[in-house]
Amino acid sequence: MIKGSVATAALALSQFPLRSFGLPEPEENEILIPFTDKLPATPNRPMIQWEQLTEWMTPEKDFFAVSHYGPAKVDAEKWNLEVSGLVKHPKTFSLAGIKARKRREITATLECSGNGSSPTFMGAVGNTKWAGTPLGPLLKECGFQKGAIEVAFFGTDEKKEKIKDNEYLQNFGRSLTIADALDDRILLAYEMNGKPLPPEHGFPLRLIVPGWYGVAWVKxxxxxxxxxxxxxxRFMARDYVTIRGEERPDCTIWRETSVTKMNVKSVVARVVRRSDGSLRISGAAWTDGTPLERVELKIDDGSWIETHTDKRNQSKYAWTFWHYDWQHPLSGEHTLVSRATDANGVIQPSADDPRIKLKKTYYEANQQYPRKFSI
Structure with a gap:
């Protein structure tokens, strides 16, 4: 139960999400200006509708879900979590046993690693509060045997996979190094935004790996x-692998790497006309947890302009909203593009940057994405 000032703060966040995070509240009479390059709708699939982005927490109806073997139906009363392999003390936990452990909450942005790979797949990202128990202490209680190097996580969802010339029943699986698995940000989560996990998001328990693409968040x-x-x-070695090229004077070197941590990224979400005639251009930006240094905006062929971003550390793994007020907009057709830079100096690449141009798989598509509108 939430009491007192905490309840008041939670209510304020739900009612005034932008103001609560350092951004001005939308005007009552502002007018949305639609993009002329409207993104095609993806039928029967929840996704962020960028032109409607006004809430820091993503509504459940707009939160994407991906499954490779189809959503699993789990009876929570019969379900348990097995911890085995090279551990000194193998254990089995019921859902009640997991919930009885120390509780922790984290607000984190979840992005599909294919998000941005095509105009029809641009909204597979969302931000919400997750709650569960930290993974690290549970693993330490079980203890690691000598020689242990990795922790693999398997879902209930399963399918026969053809490997070489035979078929084998496989559960969806991903792994982390022991060092990554012991990071205190990683949760065994049973709640999403204050409610039990919905079936499509991994009920009764899913792995939360903030800063990593969604494929690592095993449901x-x-x-x-x-x-x-x-x-x-399959989902470590044969799929969710990015192929990139590096041009050298005498050849191009091609590398395959596993999809793991999220890349620095931003999007232009919406444009509104305000009562004073100015245009407010706004969007979101996110990283793998590395602090966001700045978000810049380019209007047409102009120079990069630094936008206003929320500098308070609300959650290092959650996205940041940004905006820029164009005080004297010119009539006509315009192109907007944003780019984010993190504290390590990594800049979101343009579409013709070698990191994107020489990327031959659709994963990790974090290129700058221009949007067009007319006034």
Whole structure:
């Protein structure tokens, strides 16, 4: 139960989400200016509708969900979590047992690693509050045997996969190094935005790996296995692999890397006309947890302009809203594009940057994305 000032703060956040995070509240009579390059709708699939982005927390109806073997149906009364492999004390936990452990909440942005790969797949990202128990203490209680190097996570969802010339029943699986698995930000989560996980988001338990792409956030979690060798399942070794080229004077070198941490990224979300005639251009930006240094905006062929961003550290793994007020907009057609830069100096690349131009798979599509509108 939330009491006193905490309840008041929670209510204020839900009622005035932009003002609560350092951004001015929308005007009552502001007019939305539609983009002329309107993104095609993806039928029957929840996604962020960028032109409607006014809430820091993503409504459940707009929160994307991806599954590779189809959503699993789990009976919470019969469900349990097995921790096995190279552990000194193998254990099994019921949902009640997981909920009885220390509780922690984290607000984190979840992005599909294919988000931005095409105009029809631009809204597979969302921000919400997750609640559960930290993974690290549970693993330490089980103890690691000598030689252990990785922790693999398996969901209840399953399918037969053809490997070489035979078919084998496989559960969806991903792994983390022991060092990553022990990071205190990682949760075994049973709540999403204050409610039990919806079935499509992994009920009754899912892994939360803030700063990593969604493929690492294993849903319908049923088994944790500690290994003394690298886990090489389909979604680590054969799928969710990015192929990039590096041009050298005499050749191009091609590398395959596993999809892991999110790349620095921003989007232009909406444009509104305000009562004084100015245009407010706003959007969102996110990183892998590295602090966001700045978000810049380019209007047509102009120079990059630094926008206003919320500088308070509300949650290092959550997205940041940004805006720029164009005081004297010119009539006609215009192109907007944003770019984010993190504290390490990593700049969101343009579409013709070699990091994007020489990327031959659709994963990790964090290129700048221009939007067009007319006034």
């Amino acid at each position: 319908w979690l049923k088994r944790i296995e500690v290994l003394d060798h690298r886990f090489m399942g």
